[in-house]
Amino acid sequence: MSAYPRTPLDHWLERKLGLPTNTAPDPEALADYQLERLRQTVAYLREHSPFYRRRLAGLAAEPLDSLADLARRPFTTAQDLREHHQAMLCLSQSRVARVVTLNTSGTTAAPKRLYFSDDDLELTLNFFHLGMSTMVEPGGRVLILLPGRTPDSVGDLLARALARMEVQGVIHGPVADPAETLAQALAVEADCLVGIPVQVLALAEHPAAQSLCGKIKSVLLTTDYVPRALARRVEAAWGCEVFEHYGMTETGLGAGVDCRAHQGYHLRAADLYYEVVNPMDGALLPPGEEGELVMTTLTRQAMPLLRYRTGDLGRLLPGPCPCGGFTPRLARVPGRLSNRLDLGGGVGLPMWRLDEALFALPGLLDFRAVLSGDRGKRRLELTVRPTPAMAHDLAARAAQAVKELPELAEHFATGELTLGPVRCIDLAWISDGTAKRSFSLPR
Numbered sequence: 455m456s457a458y459p460r461t462p463l464d465h466w467l468e469r470k471l472g473l474p475t476n477t478a479p480d481p482e483a484l485a486d487y488q489l490e491r492l493r494q495t496v497a498y499l500r501e502h503s504p505f506y507r508r509r510l511a512g513l514a515a516e517p518l519d520s521l522a523d524l525a526r527r528p529f530t531t532a533q534d535l536r537e538h539h540q541a542m543l544c545l546s547q548s549r550v551a552r553v554v555t556l557n558t559s560g561t562t563a564a565p566k567r568l569y570f571s572d573d574d575l576e577l578t579l580n581f582f583h584l585g586m587s588t589m590v591e592p593g594g595r596v597l598i599l600l601p602g603r604t605p606d607s608v609g610d611l612l613a614r615a616l617a618r619m620e621v622q623g624v625i626h627g628p629v630a631d632p633a634e635t636l637a638q639a640l641a642v643e644a645d646c647l648v649g650i651p652v653q654v655l656a657l658a659e660h661p662a663a664q665s666l667c668g669k670i671k672s673v674l675l676t677t678d679y680v681p682r683a684l685a686r687r688v689e690a691a692w693g694c695e696v697f698e699h700y701g702m703t704e705t706g707l708g709a710g711v712d713c714r715a716h717q718g719y720h721l722r723a724a725d726l727y728y729e730v731v732n733p734m735d736g737a738l739l740p741p742g743e744e745g746e747l748v749m750t751t752l753t754r755q756a757m758p759l760l761r762y763r764t765g766d767l768g769r770l771l772p773g774p775c776p777c778g779g780f781t782p783r784l785a786r787v788p789g790r791l792s793n794r795l796d797l798g799g800g801v802g803l804p805m806w807r808l809d810e811a812l813f814a815l816p817g818l819l820d821f822r823a824v825l826s827g828d829r830g831k832r833r834l835e836l837t838v839r840p841t842p843a844m845a846h847d848l849a850a851r852a853a854q855a856v857k858e859l860p861e862l863a864e865h866f867a868t869g870e871l872t873l874g875p876v877r878c879i880d881l882a883w884i885s886d887g888t889a890k891r892s893f894s895l896p897r
Contacts, residue, residue: 458777461713461720462584467781470724481780485521488727491752493518496527499758502544505534506760524729524750525738530762535566535704543569545756551575552606554703568703569756575606577753578706581722582615585711589672589697590646592620597639599626599649600677608677608707612648629653632660640665648674651684652820652891658691659819659841670694674711676701678891679789681809700787704762705749710784715776718783725753728784729761730770733791744769746791747784765790767804793892795825795834797871803861805891811855817844818852835874842880849876 468475471483496518499506509528516526534542543550549571556566590596596616602609602625613623624642628650629635636657639647647654647670654673657663670692675685676699685696700719701709705726710719721728729748730739739745747768751758767790771783794802805823812821820839827833836856840848853876857866865871 456715456776456778458713458715460777461775461779461781462587463711463720463722463781464779466580466584467724484723484780484782488723488752489518489521492521492524492727492750495750495752495754495758495760498544499760503542503758505538505541509760521727522738524727524761525731527761529736529748530759532566532763532765535568536564539567539569539757542757544758545569545571550756556703566703570606570706571756573755574706575611577725578611578708579615579618581706581708581725582612583618585699585708586612586616586621586674587619588711588713589674589695590616590619590621594646595622595624595642595644596646596648597624597626597635597642597644599629599635599647599653601627603627611707629657632656633662636660636662636665639670643669645669645671646673648676650677651675651680652678654688655684655813656819658688659817661842663691667692672697674699679787679806679809681806681813682786683810683814687813698786700784702764702766704759704764706751706754709749713775713777713779717776718771718785719787720775720779720781720783723782725751727752728770728782730768731763739769741770741772744785747787765792767791790892795823797861797865803859807859807861808856809891811859812838812852815848815851815855817841817848821852831870833872833874836876838876838878839880840878845878845880849878852876 465475467484471480471487473480473483496510500510513527516523518524550569551572552570552575554568586596598609598612600609600612601607602613604610609625609627613625616623624644626635626638654675672695673688674697680698685698688694689696697712698719699708699711701707708722709726710721712719727750730743730745731737731748732739733746744767747764747766749762749764750760766787768787769785771785774780775783788806789804793805796802808823812818817840818838819841822837824835825832826835834856836852838848838852853873856862856873862871866873
């Protein structure tokens with residue numbers, strides 16, 4: 455008997471597979487379901503998508519006899535979404551309920567565009583409903599610190615999903631003024647917050663945060679990668695349970711969420727199929743090995759995606775979850791493959807390593823890292839945002855934490871990398887909910 459309740463995604467998956475309620479885990483039934491859905495998706499793309507009809511033209515005789523056979527199909531890339539999104543559309547424009555345009559920060563590249571039908575959005579609502587039922591109960595109140603003014607935006611969809619379980623979702627939007635947000639959380643008697651990691655941390659360590667102690671029972675962190683050190687600080691501030699969500703617009707916003715065992719993200723396996731591949735040659739990797747996450751939609755109508763290279767680093771976890779659930783799980787996704795400090799010789803410092811080192815520092819609310827110079831003579835500059843009470847020595851502590859990172863020690867010692875003055879600035883970098891933390895280049 456597990457010490458944790460089974461993820462509600464298990465019960466949803468049982469229904470999708472036609473299994474009896476509370477049946478024993480059946481990974482074979484899931485594999486059969488996903489294989490049949492993959493076959494249907496490929497056939498649907500051949501019939502309705504001009505882009506995929508051309509892309510798959512030479513593979514008409516290639517059977518899909520097993521899930522592993524999918525690896526013989528070509529990848530879809532972010533560049534395809536920029537250049538061929540209209541040819542990827544499988545429905546008439548009149549049946550498209552939402553179009554999402556994603557600009558790449560700091561570049562002049564054409565934006566990615568994705569299309570969703572009403573039925574596609576309904577699948578996201580269903581996933582949000584099930585995922586949130588892990589952390590809130592009927593009668594609860596959730597303050598949503600995500601964009602929600604636009605119909606079918608992430609905040610709007612979440613509020614509508616919560617209403618299905620008799621939970622009030624109050625759309626606040628991204629945090630601009632922590633004191634004002636905390637006051638609203640108190641006024642609406644919120645017992646759960648959903649927001650961007652650094653913004654929720656700014657709330658949890660604000661002087662007025664004590665007013666919510668004992669009131670906030672759970673927090674869901676989403677839209678960006680969640681440093682463990684940050685999650686622990688939020689838990690310590692409010693004595694609450696912190697959950698994490700993984701997803702991207704390409705997945706239909708929702709992809710996976712952890713359960714009360716907090717041992718990886720339970721995937722939306724009836725709607726999405728994940729592979730992990732070697733980032734260099736695209737070869738399929740076995741469960742447990744880390745590589746690039748590749749996603750195929752199984753139930754999408756408007757714009758299905760076949761073997762989409764997400765650019766995210768991750769690995770599939772073998773075996774069942776400690777909660778007893780058999781839903782496939784992803785290990786915590788640490789970030790994007792490209793989000794690393796190139797140190798030369800094939801060596802790099804991933805952003806998540808810097809995240810863990812700096813968010814472990816008491817008083818640090820956020821930071822920015824800028825890399826300048828040429829290979830062999832580079833300079834790392836940091837700007838840190840402190841809590842007012844701990845601003846006096848934060849710059850020195852941040853500099854020491856960076857210098858102690860094993861990946862950087864040798865480069866500092868040889869002079870190939872120098873650390874510029876660490877600046878403290880009491881200014882929040884407000885996110886629209888789509889930007890992710892990354893190394894920056896000087897302007």
